[in-house]
Amino acid sequence: MSDDKKKLGTRPPLGIKRTVETGKVKQSFSHGRSNTVVVEVKKRRFLKPGETKPEAEAPKEETKAPETKAAPAKPAPKPAPKAEPQRPISAAERREQVKELERQAEEARMAALEEARRRDDLQKAEASEEEQRRAEANRKAELEAEKKAAEDAAKAAEDAKREAQQPAAAAPGQPRADDHRAKPAPAPAKKKDDRNKGRPAPDRRSGKLTVNRALRGDDGGRARSLAALKRKREKARRDHDSGPREKTVRDVVVPDSITVADLAKRMGEKAADLVKSLFNMGMMVTVNQNIDQDTAELLVTEFGHKIQRVSESDVDIDTSEDVDAEDTLQSRPPVVTIMGHVDHGKTSLLDAIRGADVAAHEAGGITQHIGAYQVTPKGGSPVTFLDTPGHEAFSEMRARGANVTDLVILVVAADDGLKPQTIEAINHTKAAKVPMIVAINKIDKDGANAQKVREELLQHEIIVEAMSGDVQDVEVSAKQKTNIDKLLEAITLQAELLELKANPDRNADATVVEAKLDKGRGPVATVLVQRGTLRVGDTFVAGPAAGKVRALIDSHGKRVDEAGPSFPVEVLGLSSLPSAGDPFTVVENDQRAREVADYRQRKLDEKRTTAAPMSLDAMFAKKGSETMQFPMIVKADVQGTSEAIVNALNKISTEEIEVRVLHSGVGAITESDVTLAASTGAPIIGFNVRPNAKAREFAKRDQVEFRYYDVIYHLTDWVKEAMAGELGPEIVEHVRGRAEVKQVFKSGKKDKAAGLLVLDGVIQKGFHARLTRDDVIVSKTTIASLRRFKDDVKEVEAGTECGVVLEDTNDIAAGDILEVFEVEEKARVIA
Known part of the structure; x- marks a missing residue:
């Protein structure tokens, strides 16, 4: 090595800064590891006159003994004469001595550290050079082995060719006449330890035997890991077994529109290969982009599969064609809907049946969403009740309740008679073609006239049994709990006549009665199971929402594991909020649920974007009119209430001013609602909901108006006043x-x-x-x-x-x- 090159183990000059504390030594190891140890310094002992040094404290190697015969022991030396008394050492001199000793110890420690670093660097350099030499030797050995194997294969092929051309075989044990090839000399026997020749003997004190040491056969260098050896063997096996594989031909079901990724999954091909083929066709698409059925057919045919065209509507689930066999049907509880005019005592009558007090907790004393309950009378069978609101704004809720019910109880106040919502409930019942029981309520009040109610019902073609008809009527008092047992008997009798049955041993089909967004539980849907059994863990699709049942909660707030036919439960685990009235169906897997949900959401988007196309005449009439817009944002607690509020507000609109609902939703008022209201100047209506902290902060900054209500007619009254104020006197x-x-x-x-x-x-x-x-x-x-x-x-x-x-x-x-x-x-x- 030349002098101008940097020598191994050199380090920059040491600085003044101490790396470790005094009295300690820092040990350096491979891979950047280090350790600090304490150096034990023995104090020097001064002997007094006449005192000898003990053998244990004597130094081990003071003088070297000669290699010849040991000399006879000398007599003990005479005690040294008494030394002159030394002068006392001052404190300053003692400090100087201590500092001098500490300096010498520090210099010795740093010198030892520098020496240790040099040794480590030399060892690493030698190990690196050894590893390179070993890798080069291994590579040359592999090349020579491959070359030799190729030569042997060529020779074997040539020998086989010559043997095939020989006309007759020689006698056994005799060589052929034309065979002049010299026999190869036998290879000399290798010594047993030739492979270890030239290698240093392993040092048994260097550590335990590891897998790497066993593989490389010595202590230096670096060997290939077991994983690398396995990969090499696997690659060799694949190369040996490689050959043309038989392609799997699939029957690919393709709807009207499908994404490239979904098509690749159905074909069992890579999505990148499909994108490349489309690129060659001149179509720049991504894996998440939709392609039509004709393009999908080209791809399926090009990759050697068979296509099965289906209509997009076939993706949706149609339960009307799925009819259960007669022998699988079992009896189920009846579903009874209570309907009637507002404040005629519907919820109070249900309270009397349940023995609960729901009406006291309703805002304004009126029901504003559908409540589903299951009641088991004493000594009777369970009955499921649906309580619908009676206010005029909740017409769709009453229609929904009539469509999912088996029996309707029409509640009419004896002192008030038939009212508009009573007549509307009668029409919904007739349209649903379900039987009816008339409950004439409030017979305990002054001025109650049950006979007058029966006569008014004749105007709507409802003839009760008291007037020789086929409709049962019961005079009840929800407040005094009068004739409640007679009403339950009438319900049981009517249910027996209907012979209600369903198959519980199948996947559940249900209807979403109500849906809401809970702060702690997310989207929650109240569903009424119509057939089958709904269990925890089932995968389902509800309208455009899909999910997996995480929990089922009954009408008493208790968790249940399953819900059979005619059983109302709250379902947790929805991906989004469905609409009230949507079908709820259990499907076989997550893929099927997502497929149906995506199809339904796509149809809703198409309906929303193409709904009510404006004609040219209507456009010019709209442009020429001076109708004012009254924008607002509506947030409610449940889906049905939100729909009812929007419908009620649209009915308030006049030729001069009309309500424009910019956004309606379910759940708490969020910052996005406030941002929309601030940009449009619209007030935010909160029906049984409140804003979160961030929304309140944004509203204070942007001066957005909040209006909170819990009774729907209070809301509509304020909107009328605000619209009138907007128009002026x-x-x-x-x-x-x-x-x-x-x-x-x-x-x-x-x-x-x-x-x-x-x-x-x-x-x-x-x-x-x-x-x-x-x-x-x-x-x-x-x-x-x-x-x-x-x-x-x-x-x-x-x-x-x-x-x-x-x-x-x-x-x-x-x-x-x-x-x-x-x-x-x-x-x-x-x-």
């Missing part, structure tokens, strides 16, 4: 008189005066006037001055001539008609 004109302009005179430098003949009514100073010429309004003004002859007068009656000066107009001509009217402002009321 109503202007009413009262015509007081009409006059004809006979002549026009000059009045001052600029104004003109008109001579009038009052035709009818009264002309009064200060009234508003409208000047028309050929039935076309020329100007709107006021009467600034009114004279008769030369006198100022306050008013002039019909048949009298007068002169007037009009405010801010001089466009007056003989023959014009002046119409005088009085303006009255009224507070605007929206019905």
Whole structure:
């Protein structure tokens, strides 16, 4: 190695900074490891006169003994004479001595560390060079082995060819005459230990035997790991077994539209290969992009598969064609819906049946969403009840309840008779073609007349049994719990006549009765199982939402493991919020659920974007109208209530002003709602919901108005007042008189005066006037001055001539008609 090259083990000069504390030594190991140990320093012992040094403390190697015979032991030395007494050492000198000793110890320690570093670097350099030499030797040995194997194979092939061309085989044991090949000399026997020749003997003290040491056969260098050897063997096996494999031909089901990734999954091919093929066809698509059925057919055919075309509508689930066999049906509880007008006692009657108190907890004493309960009377079978709201805004909820029910109880107050929502409930019941039981409630009140209710029902073709009809009627009192048992007997009798049955041993089919967004549980749907059994862990699809059942909660708030036919439960585990009334179906796997949910969501998006296309006439009529917009954002606690509020608000709209619901949803008011309201100036309606902390912060900054309600008619009343205030007061004109302009005179430098003949009514100073010429309004003004002859007068009656000066107009001509009217402002009321 030349002198100008940097020597191994050199280090930059040591600095003043200490690396370790005094009295310690830092040990360095491979891979950057180090350790700090404490150096034990023995104190020097001074012997007093006449005292000998013990053998244990004597140094081990003070003098070297000669290799010849040991000399006879010498007599012990005489004790040294007494030394002169030394002067005492001062504290400063003692400190100097201590510092000198510490400096010497530090220098010795640093020198030992430097020496250890040099040794480590030398060892690493030698190990690296050894590893390179060994790798080169291994590579040469592998090349020579491969070359030798190729030569042996060539020789064997040549020998086989020659043997095949030999016409006759030689006698056994005799060589052929034409075989002049010399036999190869036998290879010399290798010594047993030739492979270890030249290698140093292993040092048994260097450590335990490891797998790497056993593989490489010595202590230096680096050998291949077991994983690398396994990979090499696996690659050799694949290369040996490689050959043309038989391609699997699949029957690929392709709908009208499918993504490239989904098609590749169904074909069992790589999505990148499909994208490459489409690229060669001139189509720049990604794996998540949809392609049509014809393009998919080209890809399927190109990759050697068979296509099965299906319509996109076939993806959806149609349960109407899936009919259970008669021998699989079992009896199930009846589903009873309570309907009627608002405040006729529907929920109170259900409370009397359940023995609970739900009505007291309803806001404003009215039900505003569908409640589902299962009640088991004493000694009877279980019955499922659905309580629907009676307010006019909840028409869709009542229709939904009538469609999923087996029996309807029509509640009519004996002191109030039939009302609009009662008649609407009758129509929904007839449309659903379900039987009805009339419960005449509040018979304990003064003025109750049950017979009058029966007679009013005749107007709607409902004949009760008391009047020789086939509809059962029961007089009850929810408050006094009168005749509740008779009502339950009527329900049981009607259920027996219906012979209600369902198959519980199949996947569940249900209907979403209500849906809401819970802060702690996420999307929650109340479903009514119609057939089959719903269990925890089932994969389902509900409208455009898919999911897996995480928990089932009954009407009492308890968790259950399964729900059979006619059983209402809350389902947790939805991916998004379904709409009330959506079908709820259990499917076989997650892929099927996602496929159906995506199809339904796509159809909803198409319906939303293409709904109600505006005609050209409607567009021009809309453009010419001066209808004001009243924007707002609606957030409610449940899906059904949100729909009812939106429908009620749309009914409030008039020709002058209309409600525009920018967004409606379920759950708490969020910051995105506040951002939308701030950009449009719309108030946010919170129905049984409140904003979160971030939304309140944004609303305070952007000055967004919040309106909270828990009763729907309070909400609609405020919207009517706000819309009326937006329009301003109503202007009413009262015509007081009409006059004809006979002549026009000059009045001052600029104004003109008109001579009038009052035709009818009264002309009064200060009234508003409208000047028309050929039935076309020329100007709107006021009467600034009114004279008769030369006198100022306050008013002039019909048949009298007068002169007037009009405010801010001089466009007056003989023959014009002046119409005088009085303006009255009224507070605007929206019905």
